[in-house]
Amino acid sequence: MSGSYTFQDEAQRHLAAGDVPAYMQALGRAARAAAVELRRADAGLKNRALDAMAARLAASKHRVLEANALDMQRGKENGLDSALLDRLALTDSRVEAMIDGLRQVAALPDPVGEIDEMTYRPSGIQVGKMRVPLGVIGIIYESRPNVTLEAASLCLKSGNACLLRGGSEASASNAAISNCIQEGLADVGLPAGAVQVVATTDRAAVGAMISMPEYVDVIIPRGGKSLIERISREAKVPVIKHLDGVCHVYIDTTADPSKALAIAVNAKTHRYGTCNTMETLLVDAPIADLLLPELARAYAQHGVELRGCERTQALLPQAVEATEEDWQAEYLAPILAIKVVDGMDEAIEHIEQYGSHHTDAIVTQDYSLARRFMAEVDSSSVIVNASTRFADGFEYGLGAEIGISTDKLHARGPVGLKGLTTQKYVVFGDGQVRQ
Amino acid sequence: MSGSYTFQDEAQRHLAAGDVPAYMQALGRAARAAAVELRRADAGLKNRALDAMAARLAASKHRVLEANALDMQRGKENGLDSALLDRLALTDSRVEAMIDGLRQVAALPDPVGEIDEMTYRPSGIQVGKMRVPLGVIGIIYESRPNVTLEAASLCLKSGNACLLRGGSEASASNAAISNCIQEGLADVGLPAGAVQVVATTDRAAVGAMISMPEYVDVIIPRGGKSLIERISREAKVPVIKHLDGVCHVYIDTTADPSKALAIAVNAKTHRYGTCNTMETLLVDAPIADLLLPELARAYAQHGVELRGCERTQALLPQAVEATEEDWQAEYLAPILAIKVVDGMDEAIEHIEQYGSHHTDAIVTQDYSLARRFMAEVDSSSVIVNASTRFADGFEYGLGAEIGISTDKLHARGPVGLKGLTTQKYVVFGDGQVRQ
CATH class of the missing domain: 3.40.605.10 (Aldehyde Dehydrogenase; Chain A, domain 1)
Incomplete structure (x- = not known):
């Protein structure tokens, strides 16, 4: 001392x-x-x-x-x-x-x-x-x-x-x-x-x-x-970064509509300023006309402004036209971009192109789609049938969180105590030598 | 394609x-x-x-x-x-x-x-x-x-x-x-x-x-x-580095002399140009007069040049005086620096001051010293009673090795297939939302 x-x-x-x-x-x-x-x-x-x-x-x-x-x-x-x-x-x-x-x-x-x-x-x-x-x-x-x-x-x-x-x-x-x-x-x-x-x-x-x-x-x-x-x-020292969270929810046609509704509303409106808040909603075309009007009513109650692709606007005339910037935006505000897509592959491509690899979710009842989404989406948290808002050290059971890493090396996603440690090799022998 | x-x-x-x-x-x-x-x-x-x-x-x-x-x-x-x-x-x-x-x-x-x-x-x-x-x-x-x-x-x-x-x-x-x-x-x-x-x-x-x-x-x-x-x-991209290996073997007084001899000879002479080769030998004072002359004969057979502290030179007149540079040297050659120390604490201090945190070993029969050495030495491989030459992806069972990392973040020590991967969080729910 x-x-x-x-x-x-x-x-x-x-x-x-x-x-x-x-x-x-x-x-x-x-x-x-x-x-x-x-x-x-x-x-x-x-x-x-x-x-x-x-x-x-x-x-x-x-x-x-x-x-x-x-x-x-x-x-x-x-x-x-x-x-x-x-x-x-x-x-x-x-x-x-x-x-x-x-x-x-x-x-x-x-x-x-x-x-x-x-x-x-x-x-x-x-x-x-x-x-x-x-x-x-x-x-x-x-x-x-x-x-x-x-x-x-x-x-x-x-x-x-x-x-x-x-x-x-x-x-x-x-x-x-x-x-x-x-x-x-x-x-x-x-x-x-x-x-x-x-x-x-x-x-x-x-x-x-x-x-x-x-x-x-x-x-x-x-x-x-x-x-x-x-x-x-x-920096001349390694940095554990937390950059942006452009998070998506993709609702597949087989989704349970009531779960899809709950998750899409929660992911956007639970808190606007957090990095795991949904910024873009992707909806499979066959379920869009059933789901989008009901979702729009729920968002209207929360005062969320909607911006959409052409097909979204056809269903929701109140939606402003979404531009290229909207797909890239981390609004951190009561604004949501909506895109109608033709199946999961288009959704994954959109996430790959515009997302920030932070947290992305699918809502589906289809086993094989869930399994593929989980393997193919390259984000620090990939979620099936739950709100993106769960991407959090406490919700994940880390007991604490020093931040959420958007890096791939060392620590990815919520960083708890383990992310502040490293591992060294320990060897126990009894006189062994290399031959 | x-x-x-x-x-x-x-x-x-x-x-x-x-x-x-x-x-x-x-x-x-x-x-x-x-x-x-x-x-x-x-x-x-x-x-x-x-x-x-x-x-x-x-x-x-x-x-x-x-x-x-x-x-x-x-x-x-x-x-x-x-x-x-x-x-x-x-x-x-x-x-x-x-x-x-x-x-x-x-x-x-x-x-x-x-x-x-x-x-x-x-x-x-x-x-x-x-x-x-x-x-x-x-x-x-x-x-x-x-x-x-x-x-x-x-x-x-x-x-x-x-x-x-x-x-x-x-x-x-x-x-x-x-x-x-x-x-x-x-x-x-x-x-x-x-x-x-x-x-x-x-x-x-x-x-x-x-x-x-x-x-x-x-x-x-x-x-x-x-x-x-x-x-x-x-680089503007993260780098997994492999810098130098200034590796030590510390021989404690309670060491089994035959094991100590085998390990100290193997760690130096098995291969000279590898990063896990011992470059400095630390010997506890009470066992030095028993061990050093015998070790010196073995090293002489391998043509290893010895450089030592004053107490080493008193026991081994053939040893050249070791300078400050010798304690820092990664020789990658048939040269060995030897220091007589008063107990493990001095050995650990020496390793902390001059080592490169690559691979360091203790030879001891004392349970508590082994346990402390393992916890307190901050190297990518810490070894008890075995040659430093074991610090290797194949010997550790990784099945392959792309290199040995001297970094602390992401991958430390021998890097196999896992070191070329990262982990993402996956979440499975059934409609859960954050409350």
Whole structure:
């Protein structure tokens, strides 16, 4: 621990001198040293740290709320819009939810140390794969201050040190939360470098964080598409990306109409702003005249604007003409594009051409079509007869979610604790040598 | 298939016009289209393609050997050294081994479609993870022409399209092998774009291949460290890297001396040029005076040069003084650095500081030390009481190996067919919606 405190002092000196790259390097060194200690920490110690943070946050709730009030006041002065202010705001119940969240993460099984596929080989050695932490994780996020604690708890539980860089509008809140985290770490004797909240709003800190592969093993950006694209472009460290969700539901002719109706309405209207919300509905031609008018009535009740292909417009005169942009759009709004297709092959082709490989669903009673859709659609979640809104770490039973990956390598789809780990090979022998 | 042939014609036109970037883009488009077909190919079809390639290669063996003779002649004229010429040379038995290799890959289980961790969730949906191809894989390698067929077969078996860029010195051999591959694909009706050997020695082809994320999902460079570092630095596509192997064996005081001797000799002398060869031996002080003189005699018989710390030199006067560079060296040669340490903690610290996180072993009879070493050493392979030379896809039972990854994300250690796949979530419901 003394080592970590030395790093912290050094970091503070660089920060005071305005040398942001040197400050970030000092944080990186502290994180790397802490990662070695965390790798060795058993589940009990990590859970005690999470519980200690929860206790410290409960005891400091008023200070966190005071800091947040400061951020809110500054946000209002700076003219932040109401959606942003809502994400920034902490209330007593939101802080309670953060405390609960810490205890829930403590209750999750520890993925570290799990050994899979252990077998004896003809040479007499035993080989298996052991799950181990990645090392140091850098997380770059925007306004919501509760992400600070959520990210810290998931990284800690999975045995990783982390560098957390939140939005500048939440800096006072994040500093207050960081204090609780540091107190919790110290309570159980874990190094301060295990969780470090970047204490400058200077944008150079982000550039430095994504350019030090010697100290950071992976970057997880959480925010809008443009932030994530910029970070991916500039990073010299691997990035787990979450880009867009242009999700589809395809309703086949054999679909149970009541299930199709429920799923299509839920996938669009359950929440508009989430990445697993349906943006384009594909309807098999023979069932379109039965289903589309009824669906349109349901969408009208929710105030959803409809845009459609020619065949859709023939059935639903209220639908605006859908353009090429509509098929590519992630509306994140009460707007839906509808296309009538001739069978599943056309639906799959449309999904392949316009989709973002995030989450796509089929509604069908046909066994063989379900089986083909599942194999042939190349998306991070492929769903048969359920709403796209299920594509979520909690719904999938991961117990937690640090994000949803639209990458194919390492982690794909909802990322829980396991996505923050890797596997190394472990070999047990009794003197074996290669012949 | 007509689509693929159109792409091939277009590619040829660009190549004839000397427009390498446009040529590579055409190959990329063909690969992406072929990847969609390969995703849908069942194991039977893929295996038939591999068998057809084997038959075509057997029938065209003389043409492949003639082409190779041309490469060899040109190589000699260009003054290639004997090691490089040996890697370039094909003989009747090497071609037979390539044919056998194809049939072995055909006999491996197909990882695609495997579903893991399928469970019912409280919502009533069933969720699991299905193994699926990555898509398009770009492989950049050096002189050995048999890599062309090996890479093609592993990519095909795992359902991926591939772009293969071999060394310019093997261009005639690779073109002849490419013909056999194309004939085999055509025999079973798979698209020509499934396996494409880059038909230009222009270095711009590499730059283009690593800069088209729209067509290539991952790059696997196989070659020297400087090639891999350059590609990783410049790539706009994820890279699965294989950097250096600075591997250690630590002999604890409780080690069985005969096992320690066998392992330390095998790990160094079984082969000098491989990445899993031991480069530094760490010996616990209390066992050093017993073990080191005997070890030194064994190494002397193999002509291994010894470099040691002061305490090693006190026991082995023939050892040269080891410098800071020696602790970091991947010799790939009959040279060994030796350090006497005071216990396992010092050994682990040394490995953490100087190792490359590739493969590290302990020789011990102490249960608790073995358990700690296994948990605390952060290497892609951690071995107890066996030679580091076991860190190999075949020895681990992967059935094949496309390389050894020194990365932590996606694939770590020996990479077999599974490392060329990813997992998507599959969900089965019966009308469920999010509440």
